[in-house]
Amino acid sequence: MQQFTIPQFIDVEDKIIGPITTRQFVILLAGAVLIAIFYKIFDFSLFVVATILVFIISSLFSFVKINGRPFHFFILNITQTLKRPGVRVWNHIINKVKTDYEIEEKPHIKQSVIPSTRRYSVSRLAELSLIVDTKGAYKGENKKNF
Numbered sequence: 739m740q741q742f743t744i745p746q747f748i749d750v751e752d753k754i755i756g757p758i759t760t761r762q763f764v765i766l767l768a769g770a771v772l773i774a775i776f777y778k779i780f781d782f783s784l785f786v787v788a789t790i791l792v793f794i795i796s797s798l799f800s801f802v803k804i805n806g807r808p809f810h811f812f813i814l815n816i817t818q819t820l821k822r823p824g825v826r827v828w829n830h831i832i833n834k835v836k837t838d839y840e841i842e843e844k845p846h847i848k849q850s851v852i853p854s855t856r857r858y859s860v861s862r863l864a865e866l867s868l869i870v871d872t873k874g875a876y877k878g879e880n881k882k883n884f
Contacts, residue, residue, distance in 0.1 A: 761800070761808070762800040762801065765796055765799050765800040769792050769793065769795070769796030769800055773788075773789050773792055776788045776789060777790070815852050863881065
């Protein structure tokens with residue numbers, strides 16, 4: 739039989755540049771490209787404001803974790819929750835399905851309950867506890883009551 743190595747720590751991302759992971763590097767690279775585009779398009783005052791906003795947003799998406807998960811998963815979960823709320827109300831009166839056949843109802847027969855006639859005069863809790871504690875090695879004094 740072949741031996742296989744089992745991957746461990748699959749939830750840890752690979753580090754490529756120091757402590758920065760691939761996901762963080764790509765997000766920061768996209769932010770830098772966006773800042774370079776803003777440098778060519780906008781005048782200096784608008785460029786500074788846009789650069790600060792892009793820097794904050796890209797840093798937020800790359801480094802912040804909420805409950806141990808990346809920030810973009812948090813944003814996705816919020817949008818999914820807002821799109822479909824978690825509170826659901828069950829409506830038992832829905833359009834009934836029309837079928838070609840009818841279900842035959844069986845007449846309900848009431849069965850009488852016969853009470854148990856076996857009565858114990860002494861509590862057997864101590865004996866049962868001893869049987870459980872000894873894992874069945876102690877069999878009990880009389881087996882007819884079990």
